[in-house]
Amino acid sequence: MGTRSVRHSRASLAGLLAALLVSAGCFVGGVSGPEPGAERPARSADPSVTRADGTTSVAEFADDVAAAQAVAERYWAARFRESGQRFQPIRRITPYQRSGEVSCGGQPLPRNNAVYCSQGDFIAYDVTWSVAAFRQVGDAFVFYLLGHEYAHGIQVRLGIRYDFTIQQELQADCMAGAYLGDSVRSGDLTLEDGDLEEFREGLAAVGDDPDQPWFAEGSHGTAEQRTDSFFRGYEQSLAACDLG
Numbered sequence: 001m002g003t004r005s006v007r008h009s010r011a012s013l014a015g016l017l018a019a020l021l022v023s024a025g026c027f028v029g030g031v032s033g034p035e036p037g038a039e040r041p042a043r044s045a046d047p048s049v050t051r052a053d054g055t056t057s058v059a060e061f062a063d064d065v066a067a068a069q070a071v072a073e074r075y076w077a078a079r080f081r082e083s084g085q086r087f088q089p090i091r092r093i094t095p096y097q098r099s100g101e102v103s104c105g106g107q108p109l110p111r112n113n114a115v116y117c118s119q120g121d122f123i124a125y126d127v128t129w130s131v132a133a134f135r136q137v138g139d140a141f142v143f144y145l146l147g148h149e150y151a152h153g154i155q156v157r158l159g160i161r162y163d164f165t166i167q168q169e170l171q172a173d174c175m176a177g178a179y180l181g182d183s184v185r186s187g188d189l190t191l192e193d194g195d196l197e198e199f200r201e202g203l204a205a206v207g208d209d210p211d212q213p214w215f216a217e218g219s220h221g222t223a224e225q226r227t228d229s230f231f232r233g234y235e236q237s238l239a240a241c242d243l244g
């Protein structure tokens with residue numbers, strides 16, 4: 001508990017993140033199947049681009065996820081308390097190693113993915129793939145990824161269901177920004193130099209392919225849209241996220 005410091009990170013990471021978060025499937029309100037690119041092989045970890053502060057082991061990655069989870073739970077518990085509602089944390093966060101080891105609503109989760117599953121109310125991630133990815137990305141972005149998936153659980157709790165996935169996804173980016181920005185402002189989370197830049201670089205790298213129609217199932221938004229949504233939430237808190 002208390003202040004959690006996100007260690008400093010810096011490097012170019014566009015290619016890796018494209019492989020990482022394009023494939024971060026988000027099973028909002030049901031099983032929509034892995035998103036385009038989910039089956040694309042993750043770029044293997046190249047030791048020459050390992051960040052000095054990047055996550056280096058499964059145990060360390062699990063620690064970062066647990067820390068991000070704790071910050072998110074404190075944040076959302078306080079928001080729900082403020083509005084007089086009871087808060088139920090997301091039931092569990094489950095690492096997996098093999099395709100099909102974890103299922104969401106009867107559908108086996110593929111390798112190289114991270115999702116929120118509304119049936120069962122859990123977040124699951126391929127741990128081997130995640131550790132390889134974040135070894136290069138740096139660890140601050142773990143806080144973004146957890147915050148984004150956690151936001152999908154909050155959307156379910158609030159009964160928010162948009163017609164298009166892009167609306168659901170951009171709102172989740174905004175909510176992830178709000179949880180991070182507000183937690184920094186409250187002193188619950190400390191960022192270091194370069195962490196904001198890491199978020200910016202990361203979001204710039206995970207925008208949809210320009211050829212993808214915005215209304216397509218699985219669309220998350222362009223790099224610009226995702227960056228705008230995240231930083232709107234980061235700077236202006238939840239008021240910017242249209243939670244109603």
Ligand SMILES: [Zn+2]
Pocket residue numbers: 025026148149152169172
């Ligand atoms: Zn999502």
